[in-house]
Amino acid sequence: xxxxxxxxxxxxxxxxxxxxxxxxxxxxxxxxxxxxxxxxxxxxxxxxxxxxxxxxxxxxxxxxxxxxxxxxxxxxxxxxxxxxxxxxxxxxxxxxxxxxxxxxxxxxxxxxxxxxxxxxxxxxxxxxxxxxxxxxxxxxxxxxxxxxxxxxxxxxxxxxxxxxxxxxxxxxxxxxxxxxxxxxxxxxxxxxxxxxxxxxxxxxxxxxxxxxxxxxxxxxxxxxxxxxxxxxxxx
Numbered sequence: 001x002x003x004x005x006x007x008x009x010x011x012x013x014x015x016x017x018x019x020x021x022x023x024x025x026x027x028x029x030x031x032x033x034x035x036x037x038x039x040x041x042x043x044x045x046x047x048x049x050x051x052x053x054x055x056x057x058x059x060x061x062x063x064x065x066x067x068x069x070x071x072x073x074x075x076x077x078x079x080x081x082x083x084x085x086x087x088x089x090x091x092x093x094x095x096x097x098x099x100x101x102x103x104x105x106x107x108x109x110x111x112x113x114x115x116x117x118x119x120x121x122x123x124x125x126x127x128x129x130x131x132x133x134x135x136x137x138x139x140x141x142x143x144x145x146x147x148x149x150x151x152x153x154x155x156x157x158x159x160x161x162x163x164x165x166x167x168x169x170x171x172x173x174x175x176x177x178x179x180x181x182x183x184x185x186x187x188x189x190x191x192x193x194x195x196x197x198x199x200x201x202x203x204x205x206x207x208x209x210x211x212x213x214x215x216x217x218x219x220x221x222x223x224x225x226x227x228x229x230x231x232x233x234x235x
């Protein structure tokens with residue numbers, strides 16, 4: 001009972017921490033469960049499977065799922081969050097990933113991969129995930145337009161009516177977020193306050209905006225409209 005009591009106290013203390021994990025449990029609790037179920041802690045696959053099943057049974061009734069990948073690594077996931085994430089992955093992120101297979105967009109592909117790694121890795125880094133998501137948009141825009149400055153490229157596209165207003169300002173403000181949020185673009189005296197919610201939002205926006213900008217910035221600019229007073233008329 002001594003071991004059980006100390007383990008219970010450890011989990012209780014972990015649940016009192018402030019940082020929530022992506023499953024909805026506290027991040028420290030997730031780390032404890034994932035460490036306990038690490039395949040390297042077991043001498044056979046059978047014992048590992050049995051331990052995973054025991055934890056699944058203990059979590060029964062909660063909207064949580066114990067996911068084991070091909071290498072035996074375990075992750076505690078929220079079933080509610082996973083459904084929404086699967087929809088986003090299928091409808092937005094998968095298509096955007098296919099788009100980034102173009103060799104001319106290799107830099108954007110690298111930034112996008114880093115954003116995903118910082119967001120979904122075992123040790124999430126939300127500040128850097130946000131930064132890399134914004135860098136994905138920036139890299140995509142500069143590659144498609146040849147401009148070195150994102151705001152200038154977007155304003156030029158809006159002037160040519162390739163991007164409707166005020167979408168141009170929205171994109172520019174997302175870019176500005178990288179430089180103004182502490183810890184995202186530059187070092188600041190104040191501590192970063194980026195949560196998972198912001199990191200997920202920026203990651204999803206990178207894919208959604210990226211797909212849109214790929215079409216908008218490679219389309220032929222609209223032909224200049226000609227008013228009836230300028231056009232020749234026949235009588």
